[in-house]
């Protein structure tokens with residue numbers, strides 16, 4: 001079994017979680033629109049992740065929709081006491097699998113209740129408001145009304161902690177005037193580094209930064225230079241991409257996604273890789 005403890009821990013809400021976590025989106029099936037490719041394998045991947053020490057799983061009820069949460073519930077409930085499940089609200093799926101905003105107070109409240117029901121929980125550990133201003137990248141605009149809706153649900157005891165996804169630095173600051181923000185989940189990886197300043201800003205405040213698409217997402221990273229660096233270190237390119245993120249900043253929590261047991265094991269093993277300063281410099285030149 002892979003040991004992920006060497007990557008250390010970071011605070012997420014009221015728990016220290018292992019920096020190597022797992023993103024469950026790939027379990028929903030092709031196009032993140034159910035049914036899953038292999039239901040039993042999806043259960044096995046989740047159980048193997050937790051069996052290897054993963055105590056931070058990222059999900060949403062709009063994966064499937066509902067599919068990923070129900071698989072998590074089937075695979076892991078009763079949940080280990082130390083497991084932190086982070087979910088997101090703010091989007092819904094069209095019948096054609098499109099991703100649509102669901103930002104009205106009613107939609108946000110219903111999404112929280114759907115997550116509770118499908119995960120089989122009485123309280124959600126962390127809920128991220130997934131900002132949909134521009135679907136693929138953060139864009140400015142007030143989120144006060146929507147974050148206030150979630151803050152009220154937190155006050156009612158349905159949510160323990162709040163975070164943001166696809167957010168700008170200004171939106172983080174605006175949200176913090178309403179309720180504490182414990183994590184920010186944005187797109188970031190070795191070649192997508194628009195959030196460099198935000199990563200550091202959040203690190204200074206002790207807030208977790210959780211990169212989505214850490215491996216490049218639907219089109220995993222492809223780079224001859226990354227391949228050559230990985231081969232020279234006896235590792236795979238995906239492991240090097242994850243090890244770079246772990247070394248980039250101590251507040252980065254990883255949630256690589258996979259529906260494959262082999263890929264899961266490969267990704268978790270990146271927790272013990274140490275990159276030299278020369279390797280980091282060579283990797284940072286890839287995106288430049």
Ligand SMILES: NC(=O)c1ccc[n+]([C@@H]2O[C@H](COP(=O)([O-])OP(=O)(O)OC[C@H]3O[C@@H](n4cnc5c(N)ncnc54)[C@H](OP(=O)(O)O)[C@@H]3O)[C@@H](O)[C@H]2O)c1
Nearest residue numbers: 023024025058212213214215216217238256257258259263
């Ligand atoms: N907040 C947001 O807007 C947002 C958006 C996207 C994702 N997320 C979250 O972030 C998590 C991570 O993102 P992601 O899963 O989309 O992208 P990712 O982790 O960057 O990459 C996943 C892709 O890489 C493949 N893969 C995984 N490990 C591999 C390996 N070792 N070798 C080769 N290919 C590998 C996966 O396919 P296989 O299944 O075949 O391994 C899948 O196609 C998601 O699970 C989700 O929880 C959040």
